[in-house]
Amino acid sequence: MKLERRKVPPEIFTGSMADVTFLLIIYFMVTMAFSATKGLDFAVPKEETTQVQLEREEAVEVKVTPQGTYLVDGRPLALSQFADYLKGKIVPGKLVEGKPVVEKPVILRPDPQAPYGAMMDAFDELRQVKDKLGLARDLNISLPTQREIENLWGALGAL
Amino acid sequence: MIRIRRVGRKADAYIPTATMADIVFLLIIFFIVTYNIEVDKARVQLPRTTVRTDVPRDAAYVSVDTEGVIRVSGGKETSVPVATVEEVQTFAQNVVAQAPDKAFVVKADKGTRYQTIDRVLDALKQARVRTIFLLSEQRTVSDQS
Numbered sequence: 635m636k637l638e639r640r641k642v643p644p645e646i647f648t649g650s651m652a653d654v655t656f657l658l659i660i661y662f663m664v665t666m667a668f669s670a671t672k673g674l675d676f677a678v679p680k681e682e683t684t685q686v687q688l689e690r691e692e693a694v695e696v697k698v699t700p701q702g703t704y705l706v707d708g709r710p711l712a713l714s715q716f717a718d719y720l721k722g723k724i725v726p727g728k729l730v731e732g733k734p735v736v737e738k739p740v741i742l743r744p745d746p747q748a749p750y751g752a753m754m755d756a757f758d759e760l761r762q763v764k765d766k767l768g769l770a771r772d773l774n775i776s777l778p779t780q781r782e783i784e785n786l787w788g789a790l791g792a793l
Numbered sequence: 794m795i796r797i798r799r800v801g802r803k804a805d806a807y808i809p810t811a812t813m814a815d816i817v818f819l820l821i822i823f824f825i826v827t828y829n830i831e832v833d834k835a836r837v838q839l840p841r842t843t844v845r846t847d848v849p850r851d852a853a854y855v856s857v858d859t860e861g862v863i864r865v866s867g868g869k870e871t872s873v874p875v876a877t878v879e880e881v882q883t884f885a886q887n888v889v890a891q892a893p894d895k896a897f898v899v900k901a902d903k904g905t906r907y908q909t910i911d912r913v914l915d916a917l918k919q920a921r922v923r924t925i926f927l928l929s930e931q932r933t934v935s936d937q938s
Binding site: 656658674676745748762780782 | 810813814817818820821824825827828829840841842843844845846847848898901902903904905906907908910911912914915918924925926927928929931932
C-alpha cells in the first residue's frame with residue numbers, strides 16, 4: 635500500500651515577529667525622554683583677553699536688576715530697545731565685507747539676586763543683535779563672574 | 794438557458810502581515826536613532842531663547858533645580874546631587890583632566906537667583922572648561938507677545 639504524504643507549504647511565521655517588534659516600540663516610546671538638547675553656547679575667554687577687558691569705559695555694560703529689568707550703560711532700557719541702542723555703537727565708516735561692525739565689547743552683569751531667566755533673555759537678545767542690525771560679526775559678549783569682577787577691581791586698585 | 798458556473802480557485806481569506814513588520818522595524822529604527830538618555834532627571838522650567846545651538850551628545854551636565862540643589866553628571870551616568878559648589882569644581886576638574894574639550898551644559902530653572910548660576914559658572918571657569926552651554930527651550934511667537 636502506498637501512503638500519501640501530505641505536503642506542507644513552506645512558510646515563515648511572521649505574526650509573532652510583529653508582536654516582538656511592537657513590544658520593542660512600546661518600550662522605546664515609554665522610555666523616550668523628550669528632553670531639551672539645545673541651548674545658548676558661550677566660549678569661555680582665554681587668559682590673554684583679560685588685559686583687553688580692563689578698559690571698562692570702552693565697553694557697553696548691560697546690568698540685570700533683581701526685578702528683572704535692564705540697565706544699559708546706566709539707562710533703563712527694554713529688551714526690544716537693545717538693538718537700537720547698539721546701533722549707536724556701530725563704528726562710523728568701517729565696513730567689514732560691506733557690513734557695519736560694533737567693536738565695543740558688551741559686558742553682561744546680572745545682579746546676584748536677578749532671576750536667571752532675565753539674564754538669559756538679555757543674552758538671547760544680544761545674540762540676535764547681529765542679525766537685527768545686519769552686522770558683519772557677532773557682538774563680543776562677555777559674562778564675567780563675581781569673582782572675576784572682584785579680581786579685576788583688585789587689579790585696578792593695585793595699579 | 795445556459796447556466797454559468799463559476800470556475801477557478803477559491804481565494805482564501807488572508808491578511809498580509811509581512812509589510813507590517815517592515816513598518817514596525819522602520820519605527821524601531823526611528824526610535825533608536827532619536828533616542829537619547831536623559832542623564833539629569835531634575836524637573837526645571839528652562840528659560841526660553843530664540844538662539845539655540847545643539848548640545849554635544851556626550852556633554853557633562855550641571856543642573857540647578859528650583860530648590861537650589863546642584864546635580865552633576867559626566868554625560869553617561871545619571872546625575873548625582875552635590876553639597877557645595879566646590880564639589881562642582883572638583884568634579885569639573887576631573888572631567889577636564891580626562892577630556893579637555895568636554896562641553897558642559899548648565900541646566901537651571903529660569904526662576905533661580907543668578908547668584909547660584911554665577912558660582913556654578915565660576916567653578917566651571919576655574920576648572921578650565923572651554924565650552925559651556927546654557928540649556929534652553931525654543932522661544933515661540935506667543936512668548937514674545
